[in-house]
Amino acid sequence: MLGFACICNTLKENGSFRTVTVKTLSKLSEEEKMKRLVSAAVDNLYNTLQILKWCKENNILMYRLSSALIPLATYIDDWRWWENEDIVNMCSKIKEFTAQSGIRISLHPDQFCVLNSNRPEVVQNSIKILEHLNKLSNLVGNKILIIHTGSTVGGKAKAIQRFIDNFKLLTPDIQDKLALENDDKSFGVREVLDICEAIGIPMILDIHHYNCQNEGESLFDLRERIIATWKGKRPKMHLSSGKTAFTDPHHADFITQIDYKTALEFAKDDFDIMLECKQKELALLKLREGENTCST
C-alpha cells in the first residue's frame, strides 16, 4: 500500500500546519504566549485528524505525521503541553481514529535530531526531541520514529560507534520506536543495515537515497536482511524521484514511472511504500490511476 507525508493539498486550509516563531512569541505577554502556542498545537492536531479522515475516505491507509505539530515544544522549557486538556483530547481523537480506521502512521524528526553528533549539547537536544516526539507518539498512538544515522565527523566508523553508544542512552520506550533510514550523502544501505542488525531496530529503505548514494551493492541481495530487521512486522520503504535528474537529491513533484516500477518490483507484496514527493497525496492518486489503467 501507498502513503504520503504531512501536507494534504486537497484539503487546502485544513491540510497544512501553523507555526510559531520565537521572534513572534517574544512580542507577546506571558499569557498570550501560551494562548498562541496552545491554539496552534490544537489547530495542527485538528488538521491532522481532518487529513486522516480524508485518507480513510480515499482508502489511503498510511500517513506520516508532521514533526512540528506542537510548535517550539522542545524550545520552551517550562511548557508542559501534554498536560493541556485541549491538546490531550485532540491527541486521543487521533489515536482513536487511526486505531479504528487501520491507518498506519509514522513520525520523522527533522534534521536537527542528530543522535550521533560529536557535540554533547547536540546529542542532549536530540534526545530531548526524541523524548518529546515519543510523548506525542504515545498520545496519538504512533509506534515508529524514523531517523538518519547523522553526522560523519571523525570518520564513519567512529560516527557509527557514537550512534550505537548514544542509542543505549535512550529509554526502552524510545528504542522500541526507532527505525533507521539510509541517507543520500553519508550512510548507505549496507552501513545502515549493519547498524540496524547490531542494535535490533527496523531499517527503512529509501530507494531514491540509494540511487543517489551506493557502493554498487544490489538491493535485491539485501532484501531478505532488510525484511528480517522488522522482526515479523510489515516493512516499510520510502520512494521519491529526483527533481532534475535520476540522482538529483532534490525531490520532484511526482514519482516517475521507472522509479515506481523499480519500487514495486522490490516491494512485491512485502513492503508498504511511503511517497516523499512535493505533490504529496496528488502524486499518490496519480500513481493509483496509472495502476488501474495498466491492470484493467
Place this chain on the structure above:
DNA sequence: CTCGGTCAAGGATAC
C-alpha cells in the same frame, strides 16, 4: 491585500 525576507535548532563544504 500581497509579496518577499525571515525563521530555534546541524552539518558539510569551500575558503
Place this chain on the structure above:
DNA sequence: GTATCCTTGACCGAG
C-alpha cells in the same frame, strides 16, 4: 573560523 548552501513552508510586516 566564517560564509554559504542545503531545504521548508508558514508567517510577519512593509508597502
